[in-house]
Amino acid sequence: MSDISEKITSLRSELPEGVRLVAVSKFHPVEAIREAYDAGQRYFGESRVQELLEKIPHLPSDISWHFIGHLQTNKVRQIIGKTAMIESVDSERLLSLIDAESAKAGVVTRVLLQVHVAKEETKFGFLPEEMLDYFRERKFEKLTSTHICGVMGMASNTDDMVRVRADFAEIASLFRTISTEIAPDLRGFDQISMGMSHDWPVAVEEGATIVRIGSLIFGERNYNIK
Numbered sequence: 601m602s603d604i605s606e607k608i609t610s611l612r613s614e615l616p617e618g619v620r621l622v623a624v625s626k627f628h629p630v631e632a633i634r635e636a637y638d639a640g641q642r643y644f645g646e647s648r649v650q651e652l653l654e655k656i657p658h659l660p661s662d663i664s665w666h667f668i669g670h671l672q673t674n675k676v677r678q679i680i681g682k683t684a685m686i687e688s689v690d691s692e693r694l695l696s697l698i699d700a701e702s703a704k705a706g707v708v709t710r711v712l713l714q715v716h717v718a719k720e721e722t723k724f725g726f727l728p729e730e731m732l733d734y735f736r737e738r739k740f741e742k743l744t745s746t747h748i749c750g751v752m753g754m755a756s757n758t759d760d761m762v763r764v765r766a767d768f769a770e771i772a773s774l775f776r777t778i779s780t781e782i783a784p785d786l787r788g789f790d791q792i793s794m795g796m797s798h799d800w801p802v803a804v805e806e807g808a809t810i811v812r813i814g815s816l817i818f819g820e821r822n823y824n825i826k
């Protein structure tokens with residue numbers, strides 16, 4: 601067994617039932633993705649539009665691609681219809697655009713709204729209050745071709761696991777406030793995507809339903825691949 605397939609197999613055995621593994625393959629070549637695929641992996645995460653579009657034709661069509669990077673508005677049209685889910689919707693403007701382009705293309709796009717809880721200034725996402733307001737004002741009712749499936753978030757980039765756990769707890773709590781108090785009628789809002797290579801066990805303990813794991817599976821990223 602290759603290293604990649606061993607990692608996939610052992611992660612699978614450790615993840616509780618009902619938690620989906622997205623293998624984050626950004627900056628890794630199609631051969632590496634193929635190895636994971638051969639080990640049974642079907643959900644892959646990419647963070648750049650160009651890289652995703654270049655990889656798709658070289659890989660089996662039953663792969664579910666999760667887009668997890670900051671999506672520039674001028675690239676939305678290119679990936680509509682190509683993804684199983686866009687996890688990183690970080691503004692209302694982007695959401696409206698995804699909806700408009702999906703309507704034009706005659707498809708429904710599944711998305712997660714990205715929330716910013718980490719204590720870093722560079723991270724994208726809705727602030728918690730902004731996200732709550734979005735649902736309080738029931739703006740989602742205007743969407744015709746987008747299905748909001750839940751929330752996505754990242755913890756602060758730190759070794760302090762107390763801090764990391766608090767961030768994940770905040771993301772999960774935000775999700776529950778929306779799904780049980782603010783918009784309990786919102787159908788199919790049931791996913792919490794959080795947890796990466798170094799912090800996924802904590803994320804799972806705090807309620808993740810999707811984990812996004814890259815370097816633990818594929819090793820260090822090669823930033824030289826185009």
Ligand SMILES: *Cc1c(COP(=O)(O)O)cnc(C)c1O
Pocket residue numbers: 624626647668669795796797798812813814815816
């Ligand atoms: C790169 C990336 C990951 C995976 O990170 P690893 O530390 O390699 O597991 C997860 N989520 C997002 C949003 C990413 O950009």
